[in-house]
Amino acid sequence: xxxxxxxxxxxxxxxxxxxxxxxxxxxxxxxxxxxxxxxxxxxxxxxxxxxxxxxxxxxxxxxxxxxxxxxxxxxxxxxxxxxxxxxxxxxxxxxxxxxxxxxxxxxxxxxxxxxxxxxxxxxxxxxxxxxxxxxxxxxxxxxxxxxxxxxxxxxxxxxxxxxxxxxxxxxxxxxxxxxxxxxxxxxxxxxxxxxxxxxxxxxxxxxxxxxxxxxxxxxxxxxxxxxxxxxxxxxxxxxxxxxxxxxxxxxxxxxxxxxxxxxxxxxx
Amino acid sequence: xxxxxxxxxxxxxxxxxxxxxxxxxxxxxxxxxxxxxxxxxxxxxxxxxxxxxxxxxxxxxxxxxxxxxxxxxxxxxxxxxxxxxxxxxxxxxxxxxxxxxxxxxxxxxxxxxxxxxxxxxxxxxxxxxxxx
Numbered sequence: 001x002x003x004x005x006x007x008x009x010x011x012x013x014x015x016x017x018x019x020x021x022x023x024x025x026x027x028x029x030x031x032x033x034x035x036x037x038x039x040x041x042x043x044x045x046x047x048x049x050x051x052x053x054x055x056x057x058x059x060x061x062x063x064x065x066x067x068x069x070x071x072x073x074x075x076x077x078x079x080x081x082x083x084x085x086x087x088x089x090x091x092x093x094x095x096x097x098x099x100x101x102x103x104x105x106x107x108x109x110x111x112x113x114x115x116x117x118x119x120x121x122x123x124x125x126x127x128x129x130x131x132x133x134x135x136x137x138x139x140x141x142x143x144x145x146x147x148x149x150x151x152x153x154x155x156x157x158x159x160x161x162x163x164x165x166x167x168x169x170x171x172x173x174x175x176x177x178x179x180x181x182x183x184x185x186x187x188x189x190x191x192x193x194x195x196x197x198x199x200x201x202x203x204x205x206x207x208x209x210x211x212x213x214x215x216x217x218x219x220x221x222x223x224x225x226x227x228x229x230x231x232x233x234x235x236x237x238x239x240x241x242x243x244x245x246x247x248x249x250x251x252x253x254x255x256x257x258x259x260x261x262x263x264x265x266x267x268x
Numbered sequence: 269x270x271x272x273x274x275x276x277x278x279x280x281x282x283x284x285x286x287x288x289x290x291x292x293x294x295x296x297x298x299x300x301x302x303x304x305x306x307x308x309x310x311x312x313x314x315x316x317x318x319x320x321x322x323x324x325x326x327x328x329x330x331x332x333x334x335x336x337x338x339x340x341x342x343x344x345x346x347x348x349x350x351x352x353x354x355x356x357x358x359x360x361x362x363x364x365x366x367x368x369x370x371x372x373x374x375x376x377x378x379x380x381x382x383x384x385x386x387x388x389x390x391x392x393x394x395x396x397x398x399x400x
Contacts, residue, residue: 120296132291149315224360246357
């Protein structure tokens with residue numbers, strides 16, 4: 001009887017252990033199932049995009065071969081229009097009129113008659129003639145190994161292809177009415193030619209008619225470049241004289257070319 | 269023959285030190301719109317030196333300005349400059365040079381009331397590399 005009672009206790013304990021283990025096992029399986037169900041959508045995404053990268057939109061690009069405009073013997077051609085994020089990018093080929101560092105500085109993009117500001121440009125490639133009689137090709141988009149500079153290229157018309165950037169445009173840009181209007185170029189002297197182009201002695205001579213004894217200087221030091229009234233001059237700190245000096249300096253430093261190069265870029 | 273630097277040999281020098289300020293080309297730019305256009309920040313590249321630097325210049329008066337040559341690789345330091353006083357139109361600041369073998373971009377801005385922090389990472393162009 002004693003033995004039978006012991007057996008029963010053993011059987012009962014074994015049953016409890018088995019039931020407990022079964023319960024724990026079911027909990028574990030349940031948790032694994034939940035993880036699987038959470039992972040499942042990722043597995044679905046992986047089928048669509050094996051590298052697990054963010055889904056990419058089809059590039060929106062329109063190529064052109066007939067968008068050419070000429071003004072004052074300067075030819076421009078729009079080659080491409082694309083959308084990059086919120087920016088409209090327009091590739092423009094244009095000829096350079098002389099060895100100065102010309103850049104398109106005045107342009108507007110009209111989308112359904114609303115104007116979008118010109119944010120800047122990035123060079124794609126160009127052929128540049130320099131004032132020392134050299135000519136160089138610079139391509140920023142490809143790793144061409146050809147020699148960059150050659151006098152042979154002095155026979156060719158210098159040009160730039162720039163990517164003009166217009167910020168915060170509508171995402172459906174390419175299905176809207178689009179016009180590009182370029183109205184100006186600017187040339188600003190290089191760091192080495194700044195003082196030569198400014199010609200501060202000439203400005204000083206002109207201004208001395210109104211401000212006798214005025215002394216001016218052009219300076220370049222420690223990353224700063226500019227012009228100023230000499231501290232020893234009687235006009236140092238005179239705001240009126242500084243404003244007049246600035247007017248003269250801006251006229252001397254900024255080479256400008258105005259025009260209108262207009263392109264209808266609506267993608268029909 | 270003039271001495272010059274090339275690529276990494278130009279790192280940390282002013283553009284004029286090795287004559288790299290002769291015939292540079294602006295390869296990237298961003299206008300400083302506040303919201304009116306008061307200036308421009310430019311990535312400058314010189315073919316012989318294979319070097320970039322950043323330049324910010326004013327088209328309007330009475331602004332503090334700053335420029336940074338932002339180099340993509342963290343092991344190479346960025347170069348920055350900022351004007352301690354407001355400047356007039358036509359004045360400019362430029363950074364030291366960095367090799368064009370390493371991806372770089374220009375950043376720069378203007379402020380009417382206080383100096384621009386250095387480095388400045390607003391109003392940036394795109395990263396560019398020129399290795400040949």
